[in-house]
Amino acid sequence: MPLQALLFLRDPEALRVTRQVFDSSNILCQVGTSPEQAIDLLNKRRFDAVVVDCDDLEGGKQVLSQLRSSPSSKRAMAFAIINGGTSVRQAFDIGANFVLDKPLTADRFARTLRAAQGLMKREQRRYFRNTIETEAAVSMPDGKEMRGRILNLSEGGLAVKLPVKLEAATAVRVRFFLPGGLRIEAKAEITWNKENQGVGIRFMHMDAKMQRDLEQWLSHRFEAQNATHVNATTRSR
Known part of the structure; x- marks a missing residue:
């Protein structure tokens, strides 16, 4: 079962970088088109990672803050992308596990993802449902x-x-x-x-x-x- 990531981003470079890094790690991505749709996805499906633009996309901080109360994805690893409007402390306070500044680079995001991937896989194993003939x-x-x-x-x-x-x-x-x-x-x-x-x-x-x-x-x-x-x-x- 591959890991799943939800991206709530519009910045073309941030989207390119995150998709490239997730793809190289065999992590499937879905892009949220609005705060309402992203929150609905978080409530209905289980994601292992969520990447949110907190400053340059309206509703970004709302999506991040709602993540921890979602029934399906509240234990997902949350990556907050900030650009001067949100402090690192504020991003952590509303639910981020990792905070990255723009401009986002593939090398920096890949290092951050490696730090999170073990936790993501461990959490996925907790929810792994195995069929068994007994x-x-x-x-x-x-x-x-x-x-x-x-x-x-x-x-x-x-x-x-x-x-x-x-x-x-x-x-x-x-x-x-x-x-x-x-x-x-x-x-x-x-x-x-x-x-x-x-x-x-x-x-x-x-x-x-x-x-x-x-x-x-x-x-x-x-x-x-x-x-x-x-x-x-x-x-x-």
Whole structure:
């Protein structure tokens, strides 16, 4: 799954530089056309990076300030581009992780992106949903146990198809095996029920070794999938 960036820029040189650097890092870009459209995208889609012109584009600071309250992209790495109107401190105060002055150069932006990319990939792995062909056993507070097919799995939880609906916030225990026989067990809670989409379960507490095993297994799957995408993208160029 490639990293995704939203650009809210109009300066032709800044657009050229950011697109060039993101493209060389296999990061997909989308350009916001207005503050309203950019905020709508942030609310509906998950972006890993957001680049905003705070001074030379009307609504830039509004987009940056709204980023941290967006349900989908609030943990994105935010790059603020300033040009004398906004101070570095002001940019940090409204949500920027990195601040760059104009004129923006490819070398400077590439160095900044390298500093952020590890955090972006780590955050993407947290949200990575992996399909897995196995069942989970879900134990209720009264001791009853149900089994269902896992629909997807992440570091933070899983979606599972169960025979009955469960109330949100119900405390459960969940148990399953990863391919290769690694056993995973956690205290958890129900977060959502959706017809034809199963039940969402969030892990609340897990043994440290099991947590490491799960993270390492998902990381290997994530890197393999990412490498496949990068190779496919390279061949298509």
